[in-house]
Amino acid sequence: MSGDQIKNLEAEFEARIARDEKIEPKDWMPEKYRQTHIRQISQHAHSEIVGMLPEGNWITRAPSLRRKVALLAKVQDEAGHGLYLYSACETLGITRDELYEQLHSGKAKYSSIFNYPTVTWADMGAIGWLVDGAAIINQVPLCNTSFGPYARAMVRVCKEESFHQRQGYEIMLKLCNGTPEQKEMAQDALNRWWWPSLMMLGPTDDMSVHTEQSMKWKLKRKTNDELRQQFIDQTVPQADILGLTIPDPDLKWNEERQSYDFGEINWDEFWQVVKGHGPMNKERMKARVGAWERGEWVRDAAMAHAEKQQERKNKQVV
Amino acid sequence: MKNKNLYNYILGIADNSLILGQRLGELCGHGPSLETDIACTNMSLDLLGQVRSYYQYAAKIAGDGRTEDDIAMLRKEREYFNVLLVEQPNTDFGYTMARQFLFDVYHFLMLTELEKSTDLNLSAIAKKSIKEVSYHKRFSSDWIKRLGDGTEESHSRIQTAINDLWTYTDELFHQTEADKAIVAEGVGVDVTKLKDAYYEEVNAVLEEATLSVPQSKYFQKGGKQGIHTEHMGYLLADLQYMQRTYPNMEW
16 A cells, blocks of 8 residues: 555544544554554453452452342453453454463553552442542543444443442442441541542643543543543542541642642652552462463363364264 | 241251352452353352342341341351352362352252242242252353363363262252251252252263263261361351451441
8 A cells, every 4th residue: 555545544534533433343444543442442451350359359258248249240240341341452453362461461551550459348438439430530431432342342331330339439338327447447448549549540641641642533532630630529529428538638629720629649659550569469460360370271171172062063064 | 936947947058059159259350261250250149149038038037136147147157057068169160160060950959849839938039049040050061061071181170070079969968857847848848859860960961071970979968067167167257257357237
């Protein structure tokens, strides 16, 4: 293809996106679009899968049968999200095994929030309320993103995430209306998860490397700082209802901006965790890689059985 | 308690599902593939859903203010009546599937009879559960066949798991005094009558899976009397952790 032809295709492609048309897997797309989407969708899928671990940590210890069932169902939803996101990603010409390999080797990233430990039951509430809350803010705009399979997967993901968020908030509410010890557990969870949740919305705009291109392709509709502000403004009143204190002495309503001002985020901590040195990075990877390696003989057996079945069928036909 | 036998009979059924559901719950997020992970979680969810119905009914019968959670989480180890089979650990995916399969075949037969119970509550729970358990049985049987037929390694692993867990199968067909009394009332299932159908079905699947049927005649028992294997205490330590650490609170 000549340079001019490619330019024409690119111009037509950008025009389609500008008209809000969906790009489908078989459509022509610039290589960079393909790679960016593989990176983002797989990162999202990996986050779902790694995200099962911190909550999975409390399934056997959930305090009531109702909570145990709800938590199991939630973690199972995350596995389901991982499944559709990997499938959406595979339409771009990469296999799930290759994507796993990228995760296991450390080449692919996942949301850093999952590198924090879940040390009490209240963390199940805080994760649902804050982490899923921040995820929804990040993800709702993706329901209208330009790549069709991703947009469609996100519609379903967002519905379930908002259910998870309500479930998390309800856990917090129950704790806050419970005994002083329960309320203290809730406050402690908020103290530990608040700042990592703010970091989840990504580095500040001046530090974010992908924003401009992603905006053009509708992979992003608002900047990280805008999303963070939206999250804070939405969450502070919810904390008030719970009677909990946001662990930020600089948090203050700004009448002029009609928004909350907030304190300095510890970006050193953010980068430390992103670079692999958070409290749980090594354990999370060990759990993922371990499950994959321990499962190898099972996957091999399933393949071998399927091949033998096929051979038997072929023989019967002959 | 007015109907202590019925209460104990229900616990005998419900505890099996509780303990197996708890074991499957341990695996959530650690399966050999996303699909098997989702399926095992599903079975855990089904079992725990059944458990809630049974314990809610048992709580009503007990009528002493205890809730489903009190019954599920605040008994002593000696007061759990599940069979030893379901408390065995998730040694590997072979053991997990073998345990599931050896229980599912029994569970399905038992529920089919329980659906005919003159106790309408138990009959309704059985009717709802049987659909779920028929899926469990299909899933675990398929995996027995896949692993048996698959590779040399999978064949040897699943055979080892079946051999090791076989010793816990006979207990499925034992009756406690409470069971006998409830069977006599036409409410309970006479599990002794399920034994032949059970081994026939199990053996057929093993044969199709190219596995050999263990010939050992030595069996273990005790769960139905509350005498468990050494694994049980640790399982309960997890299950009961919150209720024991923070007594009398609502969650």
